[in-house]
Amino acid sequence: MKWFYKSVIYQIYPLGFCGAPDRNDGVLVPRIKKVFGFIPHLVKLNIDAVYFCPVFESSAHGYDTADYAKIDARLGTNEDFREVADKLHENGIRVILDGVFNHVGRDFFAFRDVKAKGFDSPYKDWFCLNFDGNSCYDDGFWYEGWEGHFELVKLNLDNPEVRKYLLDSVGSWMDAYRIDGLRLDVAYMLNRQFMKELRDFCLAKNPEFFLAGEMIHGDYNSIVNDEMLHSATNYECFKGIYSSFNSMNMFEIGHSLIRQFGKENWCLYRGKHLMSFVDNHDVTRISTNLTNKNHIIPAFGVLMGMPGIPTIYYGSEWGIEGNKQDGDSALRPVIDAPQENEITEFLSRAIKVHREEKCLYDGSFEVLHMTNKQLVFERACEGERVIVLINADGTEYVAHFDANAGCGTELLHGEAYDFGGGSTMPPYSVQYVKVN
Secondary structure (H helix, E strand, O other): OOHHHHOOEEEEOHHHHOOOOOOOOOOOOOHHHHHHHHHHHHHHHOOOEEEEOOOEEEOOOOOOEEEEEEEOOOOOOHHHHHHHHHHHHHOOOEEEEEEOOOEEEOOOHHHHHHHHHHHHOOOHHHEOEEOOOOOOOOOOOEEOEEOOEEEEEEEOOOOHHHHHHHHHHHHHHHHHHOOOEEEEOOHHHOOHHHHHHHHHHHHHHOOOOEEEEOOOOOOHHHOEOOOOEOEEEOHHHHHHHHHHHHOOOOHHHHHHHHHHHOOOOOOOOOOOOOEEEOOOOOOOOHHHHOOOHHHHHHHHHHHHHOOOEEEEEOOHHHOOOOOHHHOHHHHOOOOOOOOOOHHHHHHHHHHHHHHHOHHHHHOEEEEEEEOOOEEEEEEEEOOEEEEEEEEOOOOOEEEOOOOOOOEEEEOOOOEEEEOOOOEEEOOOEEEEEEEO
């Protein structure tokens, strides 16, 4: 089995994490080296891969790429990032980068050439533009931006020259930083032929290379298949997790998981390993989203027990707040040092269990017991079974279901577990029980 299907990924938005200015001032500061101080924390958490949001030169937030060959000056030099990647690898932590291939920033060299030369630019076919209109920047030509954001210039991925340029860029990252994977920005609207070529290119260089895509809506199978990507972001279950706890209706996440991963032939993504998460750089933090803070650990408990590749967004492992209504900067704060509390302790144990138990990273899914406030499901493979018990209520609950076993071992604490007479679920609890 590929390494990424059994991994737990830690996501960092470097420009925010490192405290870089909102606009690129061109001043070279090796802020990315702050990651060195976080590596012991990642090791203690049992993280085995880090996904970095954009690290390449841009004018503002990173998704407006100006230069695919140069680390953003606000983060440091190419050599600085190589040292960070090497140190992560030395600690058994793989490196995943953001692949922003749908659009570039207005400072991208080819677009600057079009602005300067107009129709005479050899790069005019690199973009979706025409010279019969005008842009909101008064460029003298119209061009397509990403979802109405014209600081993000859409690339023409039907152009073989553009695809070759991007593939060459990825190849240089693989050579220079030994990256282990890519998360493709706005993959839901990316050119499908490009994704096929990207997969062939990357896997030819490294058969263990990981490709995942941002998929906010639609059918994940359209890009997660044997020709394109290995995984995609599971936004349906992201919403289902916090919404189920806030409404005290565990049927919502339970039925979403059945719909996606259940045993029936109509279930959509059986055998797929989607990237699961409770928050990321684009959405409100889980501790802000939850109306009852006692639900933070149970919410992470669902994440670590459900099918998928769990992804932890920096700072959420100790419960920092951040509301999307306050803007992106509220979701992407500077962090001076890691903190540890009961959430961190739970996640360290849960991640270790997830990595060690094949049932949890590759097992089937079946709900055994479900109420408004409790969810019990089984993950099973190769004759082994782990039962996940989640209690969202503030009072103890005794669940009665057929565990098809008399006893087991609760994996978070290594304690014996007895199914006889019902399964006792403490208030706001998470239990992973391996059936004997």
